[in-house]
Amino acid sequence: MLDINWIKANPEAFDRALSGRKSVPFRSAELIALDDQRRMVIASVEEAQAKRNTLSKQIGQAKAQKDEAKAQALMEEVAHLKDVVQNGEAARKDAEDKLRNALSIIPNLPLDEVPVGDDESDNVEYFGPNGSPETAAKLRPPKPSFSFAPKEHFETGEALGMMDFEVAAKLSGSRFVVLKSQLARLERAIGQFMLDLHVDEHGYTEVLPPLLVRDDALYGTNQLPKFEEDLFFVPHGDGRLALIPTAEVPLTNMVRESILSADQLPMRLTALTPCFRSEAGSAGRDTRGMLRQHQFNKVEMVSITAPEKSGDEHEKMVSDAEDVLKRLGLHYRVMTLSTGDMGFGAQKTYDLEAWLPGQDTYREISSVSVCGDFQARRMDARYRDADGKVRHVHTLNGSGVAVGRALIAVMENYQQEDGSVAIPDVLQPYMKGLKTIGAKS
Numbered sequence: 001m002l003d004i005n006w007i008k009a010n011p012e013a014f015d016r017a018l019s020g021r022k023s024v025p026f027r028s029a030e031l032i033a034l035d036d037q038r039r040m041v042i043a044s045v046e047e048a049q050a051k052r053n054t055l056s057k058q059i060g061q062a063k064a065q066k067d068e069a070k071a072q073a074l075m076e077e078v079a080h081l082k083d084v085v086q087n088g089e090a091a092r093k094d095a096e097d098k099l100r101n102a103l104s105i106i107p108n109l110p111l112d113e114v115p116v117g118d119d120e121s122d123n124v125e126y127f128g129p130n131g132s133p134e135t136a137a138k139l140r141p142p143k144p145s146f147s148f149a150p151k152e153h154f155e156t157g158e159a160l161g162m163m164d165f166e167v168a169a170k171l172s173g174s175r176f177v178v179l180k181s182q183l184a185r186l187e188r189a190i191g192q193f194m195l196d197l198h199v200d201e202h203g204y205t206e207v208l209p210p211l212l213v214r215d216d217a218l219y220g221t222n223q224l225p226k227f228e229e230d231l232f233f234v235p236h237g238d239g240r241l242a243l244i245p246t247a248e249v250p251l252t253n254m255v256r257e258s259i260l261s262a263d264q265l266p267m268r269l270t271a272l273t274p275c276f277r278s279e280a281g282s283a284g285r286d287t288r289g290m291l292r293q294h295q296f297n298k299v300e301m302v303s304i305t306a307p308e309k310s311g312d313e314h315e316k317m318v319s320d321a322e323d324v325l326k327r328l329g330l331h332y333r334v335m336t337l338s339t340g341d342m343g344f345g346a347q348k349t350y351d352l353e354a355w356l357p358g359q360d361t362y363r364e365i366s367s368v369s370v371c372g373d374f375q376a377r378r379m380d381a382r383y384r385d386a387d388g389k390v391r392h393v394h395t396l397n398g399s400g401v402a403v404g405r406a407l408i409a410v411m412e413n414y415q416q417e418d419g420s421v422a423i424p425d426v427l428q429p430y431m432k433g434l435k436t437i438g439a440k441s
Contacts, residue, residue, distance in 0.1 A: 020339030117338030368398030
């Protein structure tokens with residue numbers, strides 16, 4: 001959530017920053033008007049309360065002087081002011097709710113270096129803080145070459161008898177899959193490899209969070225109210241809980257309503273969890289295969305850090321996600337998202353896109369975003385700096401990476417002409433030394 005005081009002090013900068021964002025519901029003038037109304041109501045309530053307090057003292061003085069008529073008149077006015085204050089408090093809450101609700105659907109402000117554009121066609125390839133296309137090409141695995149026409153992952157998986165969409169549809173409907181045998185183990189191996197890498201070498205703390213969360217947690221990481229239709233809810237008591245769309249939700253909310261000490265930062269967390277999304281608005285897109293599922297596994301990275309460190313932390317998290325793809329031997333590129341393609345809560349986002357030979361294109365496999373204090377304000381997450389000042393933390397999140405999409409990339413990049421799939425070296429220890437899935441004798 002954005003700071004209304006900053007918006008009032010910088011209305012033109014606010015409007016300019018959001019000019020490249022999609023579907024911005026309010027401009028600065030409308031938000032300032034809501035805040036002015038809120039302040040006016042608060043001032044009216046405080047004025048009535050102060051007058052009530054003054055008259056209450058005068059009642060005692062009138063009674064001490066045995067002026068019952070004056071005391072009675074004062075008591076009637078105090079009773080009236082009590083009603084004014086009560087009605088004013090209701091009006092204050094209504095004005096505060098209107099402002100809060102308006103701010104809650106305003107997207108984050110892009111950083112100045114984010115490319116301005118309408119959609120993904122305006123994204124810009126990124127080669128690192130001091131990189132170039134030439135250095136990136138040397139550091140990233142090359143595209144694989146094939147002596148045969150490469151297949152898409154679902155063609156290989158179904159031919160192996162280890163990927164079943166028909167049975168999944170009988171069980172749960174569309175956009176689900178049943179993985180079996182060695183392919184199920186390979187997905188598990190990919191997730192475990194990534195989790196071990198982030199914990200053992202990248203400095204993250206492993207967390208096993210709840211998969212069901214409250215509305216407050218979803219609000220804190222900006223899934224609510226704007227993206228409610230993309231969530232799966234279950235009844236709980238007199239209310240509801242939601243299945244997590246990403247482990248970003250429970251991991252980031254671990255610091256909600258907290259004041260951390262400076263030495264607790266950066267707080268780097270990672271988790272391997274199932275994720276659940278209704279994929280609202282994606283009808284007709286990626287209907288074949290595993291690319292866009294209602295249920296999928298993902299390794300998430302979250303960092304809670306001081307404001308002056310968040311830029312460096314963003315670069316580290318991108319590097320950590322890249323390390324996964326490098327060790328898997330997957331060719332990829334990194335894109336800086338344009339203002340029109342960036343997520344609601346992000347100030348800046350890098351997408352890692354893996355090369356899929358079967359589709360002959362790049363597809364997103366990780367998205368790493370810095371959110372500034374946007375989520376921290378919604379969660380009331382703060383820290384005390386070295387000078388003792390309490391400030392909002394900055395939050396970052398990223399896929400480290402999506403397990404199902406990594407499985408897709410491995411299957412397509414390591415496919416063999418006989419329909420088998422070679423297993424990357426780093427995954428073989430997790431597969432009990434197995435080097436190939438489905439090899440024909």
